Amino acid sequence: MSSASDLESMFDLAPVSLWLEDYSGLKRLFDQWRAQGVEDLVAHLGAEPGRVQECMSRLQVMRVNQSTLTLFGAATQEELLSRLDSVFRGDMADSVIHEFDLLWRGQLSFDNQTVNYALDGRRLDVHVHVRVLPGHEAAWDRVLVSLHDVTERVQAERQRAESERYARGLFDHSPVSLWVEDFSAVKTLLDDIRARGISDFATFIKVHPEFVTRCMQEIRVIDVNHETLRMFAAADKNTLLRHISRIFRDEMRESFGDQLQDLWNGKTLQQREVLNYSLSGEPVNIHMQFAVLEDHLDTWDLVLVSLVDITARKKAEAYLEYLGKHDVLTQLHNRTFYTEELNRLSRKGPWPVSVLAIDLNGLKNINDEEGHAAGDALLRRVGEVLSKAVDAPSWPARIGGDEFAILLPMTDERGAEAMRERVMSLLDLNNQFYAGQNGHVLSLAIGQATCSAGDQLDLALMRADKAMYEDKARHYDGHGAPGYA
Known part of the structure; x- marks a missing residue:
């Protein structure tokens, strides 16, 4: 050929x-x-x-x-x-x-x-x-x-690119804050102290709190999505990363210490509630889920963190808790809180404990003659007087329709008398203020008693109630009005 x-x-x-x-x-x-x-x-x-x-x-x-x-x-x-x-x-x-x-x-x-x-x-x-x-x-x-x-190669590349675009779209437009992070340097630090023979990690970070700070600084943020920028009030990713220390601070150090403890114990999938801050300074309550991706368990160089803003839920829970322990009308503590605190003080003190039993004079007549709106106005004024008169660790409570009490831990008879005088002084000021608004004269009957260590607090409450009713009787005797109301 x-x-x-x-x-x-x-x-x-x-x-x-x-x-x-x-x-x-x-x-x-x-x-x-x-x-x-x-x-x-x-x-x-x-x-x-x-x-x-x-x-x-x-x-x-x-x-x-x-x-x-x-x-x-x-x-x-x-x-x-x-x-x-x-x-x-x-x-x-x-x-x-x-x-x-x-x-x-x-x-x-x-x-x-x-x-x-x-x-x-x-x-x-x-x-x-x-x-x-x-x-x-x-x-x-x-x-x-x-x-x-x-063709096959190009189609495979096209499908891969489409999958990447799809995944990127899911990431960018997820309704929760997503962070892709690199924890490999944190793993290196933990492996290093383990190699040095440290076994009690909880004690170690208590003795060396700077280790927690060091680990926080070694986290590298690879990417964040749009919801993250919105949640933390950041204009863009660079702004967020430049001010990361303003987001993760204060209480976050303690929760991050707990997170490190879990990682030390091999828990690479975690969830907890934490407190962060937006760049505008507003606190943001967060439910955090943390996961080292399965193919990166040896290095921790790819971690997905999702953050859900639960601030509204936390505020709702706090408000419900507030309602459970406060009287809505007067903004004072309610009978439930009062009873719980009485039980606690009866067991633990601190002694002596004094109590002021207080009753609003004339509420029934006001309700009967002018309606409950007028009576409610008087009750709110009592709340104003008592909330201004009492400072922690003491506190006032509305324990019935027209019944109030002030519990005074670590307060003897002289302290109780001083509190009574302070209430009466603020009561006079309140009456002067409302006199110009055609308000009713606010009148309180007050009784006080003190309980020392070893005595029964219930008996002191009974003495305070008795003294209050005697004060109420003197009020009506002086005004010529029959009955206690």
């Missing part, structure tokens, strides 16, 4: 698509345009879309091999060449302009990636290598074009 026959066989049997083409017509067209003063081919082609088709028409396919026919689904070369308009179409325009520009600028050998179509309509992503054969550089009359089918 001659060498020419060998070459023909190699061309026909090559496992890649081969095209032998004649670009001499394109060369003559380029020379003509240069003579007309064209310098920028891309701009020239863009100015008149028909010029691209004119360039395409100057290319002549001389021969293709069997792999080409198989790739494009053609039975014969004649069938393929008669339907080239079905092969070279659609979204290959940009790539073919790029190829023409390379030739225009004298590059006679180059690679490119483009799109062709099989005769049955299948899209083919192909890697193209174009080479003007040696000895034909002047005329471009022999050009070898090879096509490698990369």
Whole structure:
């Protein structure tokens, strides 16, 4: 077999698509345009879309091999060449302009990636290598074009890119704050102290609180989503990261110490409630979920943290707790709280404990004659007087309709008397203030008693009640009004 026959066989049997083409017509067209003063081919082609088709028409396919026919689904070369308009179409325009520009600028050998179509309509992503054969550089009359089918690879890359876009969209637009973090340096620190023989980690961080701070500083934030920026009032990611110490501070150090303790014990999936702060300074109650991703358990270099803002829930819980221990009308503690504190003081003190039993004089008559709105106004005024008169650790409470009490831990008889005088002084001021508003005169009956260590607090309460009723009797005797109300 001659060498020419060998070459023909190699061309026909090559496992890649081969095209032998004649670009001499394109060369003559380029020379003509240069003579007309064209310098920028891309701009020239863009100015008149028909010029691209004119360039395409100057290319002549001389021969293709069997792999080409198989790739494009053609039975014969004649069938393929008669339907080239079905092969070279659609979204290959940009790539073919790029190829023409390379030739225009004298590059006679180059690679490119483009799109062709099989005769049955299948899209083919192909890697193209174009080479003007040696000895034909002047005329471009022999050009070898090879096509490698990369459709599967491109589709896989496209699917992967689509999956990444989808995952990125889920991350960016998640309704909860998401943080991707690198804890590998934290793991290194923990491994180091474990290697030094430390076994009681809880005691270690109590003795060395700076270790917790060091670990916090070693966390690297890789990414955050949009909800994170909104939750923490940050204009952008860089602003957030520059001021991260304003977000994780104060109470966060203690909770992070607990988080480290869990990590030390091998707990790489955690959840807890923590307190953070927005960049505007507002506290943000957070339910945090922390997870070292499964494929990164050896390094902790990829951690996902989700934060749910539970501030509204916490405020609601605090308000419900407040309602459970406070009287809504007077804003004082209620009978439930009063009873719980009596039980606690009865068991533990601190002693002595004094109590003031207080009753609002005349409430029944006001309710009967002017309605409960007028009576409620008087009760609110009692709340104003007692809340101003009493400081912690003492506190006042409304324990019945017109009944009030002040519990005074660590207070003897002289302290109780001083509290009584303070209440009466503020009562006078309150009456002076409301006198100008046509308000009723506020009058309180007060009894007091003191209980020392070893005595029964219940008996002191009874003595205080008895003294209060005696004070109430003196009030009505002085005003000539019958009954206690």
